[in-house]
Amino acid sequence: MKLTLAEPKYLKESISIISELVNEARFKVNKEAIELVAMDPANVAMVIFKLLSSSFTEYDVKKDVEFAINLSNLKQILRRAKPDDMLTLELDPENKLRVELKGTNLRTFNLPIIELDEKEQKIPDLKFPVAIKLASEILNEAVEDVDVVAESVTFMAEPKKFTINAEGDLSQAKIEVKEGGKTKINVDGGEKVKAKYSIEYLKKMVTGSKIADEVSICFNNDYPLKLEYKAVDKVMLSFILAPRVENE
Numbered sequence: 001m002k003l004t005l006a007e008p009k010y011l012k013e014s015i016s017i018i019s020e021l022v023n024e025a026r027f028k029v030n031k032e033a034i035e036l037v038a039m040d041p042a043n044v045a046m047v048i049f050k051l052l053s054s055s056f057t058e059y060d061v062k063k064d065v066e067f068a069i070n071l072s073n074l075k076q077i078l079r080r081a082k083p084d085d086m087l088t089l090e091l092d093p094e095n096k097l098r099v100e101l102k103g104t105n106l107r108t109f110n111l112p113i114i115e116l117d118e119k120e121q122k123i124p125d126l127k128f129p130v131a132i133k134l135a136s137e138i139l140n141e142a143v144e145d146v147d148v149v150a151e152s153v154t155f156m157a158e159p160k161k162f163t164i165n166a167e168g169d170l171s172q173a174k175i176e177v178k179e180g181g182k183t184k185i186n187v188d189g190g191e192k193v194k195a196k197y198s199i200e201y202l203k204k205m206v207t208g209s210k211i212a213d214e215v216s217i218c219f220n221n222d223y224p225l226k227l228e229y230k231a232v233d234k235v236m237l238s239f240i241l242a243p244r245v246e247n248e
Contacts, residue, residue: 001029001065001091004058008087008101010235011051012078013210017237018047019071020204026068026116029061037121045201046240048123055234057086068116069097077109124240126226128218129188130157134177136209136229139217142175143202149173152244153202155219156194157187162217166199182214195219196244205239212237 005011018025018036025038036049053059077099081087088100096110146153146166150173156163160179166172179185187193208215208229218226222245228238 001062001089002058002060003029003034003056003089005055005087006057007055007083007234008078008081008085009083010055010211010231011087012081014049014051014235014237015071015075015078017204017207017210018049019075020207021045021047021201021239022071024068024070024114024116026066026120028064028066030064031061037123039118039121040201044198044242045205046121046123048236048238048240050236052233052235058088065091067091067097067113069111069114073111074099077111080107080109124224126218126220126224126240128220128223128226129191130193130217130219131184131186132157132162132217133182133184133214134162134217135182136206136213136215138177138183139215139227140206140209142177143199143206145175146173147199147203151199152196153199154194154196155217155225156192157185157219158192159187159190160185193219193221195222195225196246197225197241198244201241205241208237208239211235 021040022038025036028035032053034051039046081101082103086102090098092098095113099109101107142164149168149171150166153164153166162177162185164175205227212229212231216228222243225241230236
């Protein structure tokens with residue numbers, strides 16, 4: 001395989017975000033895209049990444065391939081990519097991933113392919129009565145606000161309104177987002193839907209705003225949350241986060 005990107009940003013930012021949750025991961029490369037599905041070590045969060053073939057200037061894949069690498073190492077290399085570098089990924093016969101950065105000069109890095117024992121991750125089939133679309137910045141601000149007072153946050157949706165609420169020992173933060181403009185709030189059945197999630201994980205996930213200005217938020221009562229960031233014809237990065245269920 002030989003893949004060349006004229007905009008390294010999408011791969012660079014995505015790997016930087018994913019590496020905050022997952023240390024090592026398996027990539028699958030087929031005719032349509034380069035993909036990754038991985039769980040964080042605590043089995044609380046899943047990340048799903050797809051970089052479409054249409055985002056590459058050269059996409060030469062003779063047959064489907066899979067390889068696993070250490071994401072921190074890949075992140076360190078990708079950080080060296082300048083915005084206007086051409087970035088090429090190639091698998092060499094000696095079991096290394098070659099990363100080429102071509103700008104004023106040519107820089108080549110080789111990363112070892114690793115063995116991953118873990119079984120292949122399956123994306124769960126989740127059904128959501130709530131689908132919210134809003135500017136990524138709104139969610140980022142809200143997560144920063146609730147981070148000041150607590151470790152977990154409650155998401156609540158009702159027709160035309162999305163509320164983000166957190167309570168610490170003494171402090172409380174509440175953010176209300178109303179439908180309007182680019183903000184769309186769909187709640188099937190019109191009932192209130194409510195679930196609680198870890199702010200620590202959310203802080204890592206909302207950095208998906210680096211690749212898309214809009215985020216789609218889906219959840220259900222005491223049920224996993226799904227956040228999805230998409231740049232059309234380029235990249236898709238989504239996260240599934242387990243709910244925090246209170247022990248009564």
